[in-house]
Structure formats: structure tokens, C-alpha cells
Amino acid sequence: MENKTPKTMGQQFGRRSWAEPWKIKMVEEIRLKDRTQRERAMREAGYNTFLLRSEDVYIDLLTDSGTSAMSDHQWAGMMQGDEAYAGSRNFYNLESAVQEYYGYRYLVPTHQGRGAEHLISQAVIKKGQYVPGNMYFTTTRLHQELAGGIFVDVIVDEAHQPANPYPFKGNIDLAKLDALVQKVGADQIAYISLAGTVNMAGGQPVSMQNVRALHDYCQKHDIPIYLDATRMVENAFFIQEQEPGFADKSIAEILKEFCLYTDGAWMSAKKDNLVNIGGWVAVNDEALFDELRNMVVIFEGLHTYGGLAGRDMEAIARGIVEMVNDDHVRSRVGQVRYLGDLLTAWNIPIVLPVGGHAIFLDARRFYPHLPQEQFPAQALTMELYLDSGVRSMERGIVSAGRDPETGEHRHPKLELTRLTIPRRVYTQAHMDVVAESVKAVHENAATTRGLKMVYEPKYLRFFQARFERL
Numbered sequence: 001m002e003n004k005t006p007k008t009m010g011q012q013f014g015r016r017s018w019a020e021p022w023k024i025k026m027v028e029e030i031r032l033k034d035r036t037q038r039e040r041a042m043r044e045a046g047y048n049t050f051l052l053r054s055e056d057v058y059i060d061l062l063t064d065s066g067t068s069a070m071s072d073h074q075w076a077g078m079m080q081g082d083e084a085y086a087g088s089r090n091f092y093n094l095e096s097a098v099q100e101y102y103g104y105r106y107l108v109p110t111h112q113g114r115g116a117e118h119l120i121s122q123a124v125i126k127k128g129q130y131v132p133g134n135m136y137f138t139t140t141r142l143h144q145e146l147a148g149g150i151f152v153d154v155i156v157d158e159a160h161q162p163a164n165p166y167p168f169k170g171n172i173d174l175a176k177l178d179a180l181v182q183k184v185g186a187d188q189i190a191y192i193s194l195a196g197t198v199n200m201a202g203g204q205p206v207s208m209q210n211v212r213a214l215h216d217y218c219q220k221h222d223i224p225i226y227l228d229a230t231r232m233v234e235n236a237f238f239i240q241e242q243e244p245g246f247a248d249k250s251i252a253e254i255l256k257e258f259c260l261y262t263d264g265a266w267m268s269a270k271k272d273n274l275v276n277i278g279g280w281v282a283v284n285d286e287a288l289f290d291e292l293r294n295m296v297v298i299f300e301g302l303h304t305y306g307g308l309a310g311r312d313m314e315a316i317a318r319g320i321v322e323m324v325n326d327d328h329v330r331s332r333v334g335q336v337r338y339l340g341d342l343l344t345a346w347n348i349p350i351v352l353p354v355g356g357h358a359i360f361l362d363a364r365r366f367y368p369h370l371p372q373e374q375f376p377a378q379a380l381t382m383e384l385y386l387d388s389g390v391r392s393m394e395r396g397i398v399s400a401g402r403d404p405e406t407g408e409h410r411h412p413k414l415e416l417t418r419l420t421i422p423r424r425v426y427t428q429a430h431m432d433v434v435a436e437s438v439k440a441v442h443e444n445a446a447t448t449r450g451l452k453m454v455y456e457p458k459y460l461r462f463f464q465a466r467f468e469r470l
């Protein structure tokens with residue numbers, strides 16, 4: 001007879017269970033629409049999950065950007081917003097938090113990450129200069145290109161291999177970087193665009209050893225390093241867990257050491273900083289700061305608010321203190337891994353190792369019968385939504401866009417669908433529902449048909465493109 005004794009998750013793996021280091025004080029209702037309603041919603045959205053209404057979504061794994069639950073302490077800070085046009089006290093609190101936890105000297109707030117990308121790209125890149133980086137990110141590369149830069153991918157080869165278990169797939173390949181420097185000359189390199197963790201590679205981290213070596217190399221060649229610090233706390237967790245010598249260091253210590261090897265950073269505060277809106281750019285060089293502080297008044301707002309309300313800056317300042325709590329980071333990455341472990345055990349093709357913020361389904365292996373021109377990862381987002389109301393995001397050929405020189409599709413090696421986990425929002429039961437839906441969609445993969453793009457906007461097409469089913 002079948003053994004019906006229920007087991008906790010910990011028991012199933014022969015260990016004690018762990019739980020999130022928070023309890024829920026306020027809830028928001030979510031509803032699962034029926035299949036006919038989901039079919040209609042998807043059709044009306046042009047088979048693009050960015051164009052769905054959130055009320056039509058059951059479990060929303062579109063992004064971890066601005067979707068975090070704030071703490072009671074952050075909400076209390078919102079009530080202490082100093083909404084003065086100039087010199088808000090919350091700006092100084094934010095400035096102190098960035099100085100203390102990231103270690104940079106000067107801060108300019110922005111409305112979100114791409115506002116910061118815009119400022120730093122315009123201030124640093126001279127037309128025709130190269131910007132080597134550890135894999136592109138959509139908005140980052142576009143701002144670098146709009147400033148006249150040419151992005152060059154110098155990430156290690158392992159990053160482009162979804163099943164390769166290398167623990168630091170975010171690392172820069174110094175030989176690739178050196179080949180570029182030898183070819184074009186160090187003065188033609190605007191800066192190194194270093195992201196920790198690398199979103200498009202599957203949330204993969206950079207090792208401390210790699211950033212130290214990069215720092216030494218760049219010192220010799222007088223090349224600045226600017227960090228996309230958006231998910232740097234998750235990167236610090238992987239260093240603590242995977243890199244020899246860091247097990248006894250705190251997340252806060254690791255974060256600060258890593259930033260020490262860089263000259264500044266831009267930030268989408270909507271991720272690590274645990275808020276719903278905001279960003280910043282921080283640098284050590286006074287002349288560059290002067291330029292950024294002057295430019296921000298044109299595009300974002302005065303340099304002591306940069307497009308944010310005082311209350312938003314206070315929430316970020318408090319979020320920065322909470323984000324480095326070791327228990328928080330462990331549980332955040334632990335939840336992502338929980339989902340990843342289920343899918344791996346069921347032989348569902350995902351990017352390994354599981355990264356910090358999301359599970360990336362490998363759409364090439366889901367749908368070997370679909371050519372990349374039929375948008376397999378986009379089709380997978382559609383199938384998941386139709387099956388269960390779970391919203392995910394394409395990170396493949398649609399996101400990669402077109403080459404500005406040739407106008408042709410860029411064909412990225414990775415054709416992925418991202419299930420992104422918001423911070424402190426969903427429970428283990430939600431992850432179970434998601435896992436079962438992915439399994440169901442995988443079982444029906446052979447009958448899935450591709451898509452045709454029928455509307456394509458000029459910039460960042462993945463946000464607004466429309467499709468039809470083939």
C-alpha cells in the first residue's frame with residue numbers, strides 16, 4: 001500500500017526545514033482567471049506578457065524589479081518623508097547608507113536604474129569608444145550605444161552554456177579583455193561595465209578573485225570600472241557560499257570589499273534595495289560627480305532628489321540596511337533554489353547553477369523543433385500563462401533586439417524564459433504551483449507552435465512588441 005505519511009520539505013531531504021525571516025502583516029488578494037479568460041487576455045496582449053493587465057495574472061514572476069514587499073520599518077520611514085524641493089533630510093540618510101554599505105564617496109539619486117545608466121553613459125563615454133562588459137543588459141547597452149559607445153561582451157565562455165555548472169559564470173575573461181585593449185588601445189576603452197550578478201546569463205555571480213584581478217589589470221591600463229550594483233547583494237551571497245576564504249565574512253563585508261575594487265556604480269534600487277521605485281549613481285571621482293550632479297538637473301530633478309520623493313529616498317536608505325541581513329539573503333536565494341531544485345529533479349531544462357533572482361528555463365531544450373526566429377522563449381511565456389496564469393518574461397532573441405549597424409536580429413546563444421521571484425512576496429506554496437505548471441507545459445512541449453512578430457517598436461522591443469501564433 002502507498003505510504004501516505006505527509007513529509008515536510010526538510011524531511012524529504014533528510015534535514016531540518018528553514019523558514020523565511022519575516023511574517024506577513026498585510027495581504028493583497030490574487031485571483032486565477034479561467035482558461036477562456038486567459039486565452040482572451042493573452043490574445044489581447046499580443047502574446048506579450050508585458051502587455052497583460054496585472055489583474056489577469058495569478059502569480060506574477062515577470063520581474064523582481066520594484067515588486068518587493070517593503071518592511072514595516074520602511075513603511076514607517078515613508079511617513080517621515082521630508083518633501084522639501086532641496087536638501088531633504090531623506091537624501092542625506094540615503095547618501096550615508098550608500099557611503100556606509102557600498103563605500104562610494106558621492107551620490108546622485110535617479111528615478112530608477114536606467115536614469116542612472118543614462119547619466120553615467122553620457123558623462124563617461126566618448127563617441128566611438130568601446131565598453132567591454134560581462135554580457136549585455138538591455139537598458140544598459142542601449143544607453144551605452146545612445147552615448148556613442150560600442151558594447152563588447154568579454155564574459156567567460158561558460159556563461160553562454162546553460163548546463164555548465166561553473167560557479168562564477170559572471171566572471172570577466174581577462175584574455176578577451178586584453179585582446180580588445182591590445183587591438184583598440186586602452187584610451188579607446190570608456191570603462192568596464194561590470195554587473196554583479198549577471199541578469200542575462202541567469203543571475204550568475206562574479207568572484208572576488210575575478211574582480212581583484214580585473215582591478216589590477218585596469219589600474220595598469222588606467223581604465224575605470226563601473227559596477228551595475230543592482231543585484232550585488234545576491235552576488236555577495238554566492239561569494240560567501242562558494243569562494244574559499246569568505247564563509248566567515250558577512251554579506252555586508254563582502255559587498256563593501258567588492259565595491260572597493262570599482263570606481264563607482266549605478267543602481268536600480270528596485271531590486272536589492274527592496275523598494276518599489278528608485279535608483280542612484282555613486283562615484284569616487286569628484287570631477288565626474290560634478291558632471292553627474294549637473295546633468296541630473298536636466299533629466300531627473302535637483303541633485304538632492306533626482307526624480308524621487310523624499311519618502312522614496314527614505315525607503316531606499318532603510319532597504320539598504322535590511323538587504324545586507326545574512327538571513328534575508330539566504331532565504332531570498334533559498335526560495336529561488338527551492339523552485340530550481342524541484343525543476344532539476346524533474347529533468348526540466350533550466351540554467352545551472354541556479355542564480356540569485358530567478359529560474360531561467362532553457363527554451364532551446366524545451367522546444368528543439370522551433371527555430372529561434374519563431375521566438376521559442378516568447379512562446380514559452382505564453383504557454384505558462386495559458387496553463388496557470390503565471391507570468392514570466394522572455395530573455396532571448398526578442399530581448400536581444402537588432403544590431404544597430406546591420407539592422408538584423410541579434411541571435412543570442414541563450415534563449416531563455418525567466419521566472420523571476422519578487423523579494424518577500426510569495427510563499428513556498430506559490431512556488432509549488434509554479435513548478436507544477438512548468439512541468440505540465442514541458443510535458444506538452446512537442447505540440448507547441450511558435451510565434452510571428454507583427455509589431456516591433458524601435459527601442460527595447462521586448463517591452464511592447466506584439467505577436468501572433470503560427
Ligand SMILES: Cc1ncc(COP(=O)(O)O)c(C=O)c1O
Pocket residue numbers: 065112113114115137139140195199228230231267268269270278279
Ligand atoms: C542588471 C540590471 N541593470 C539595470 C536595470 C535597469 O533598471 P531599471 O529597471 O530600474 O531602470 C535592470 C532592470 O531590470 C537590471 O536588471
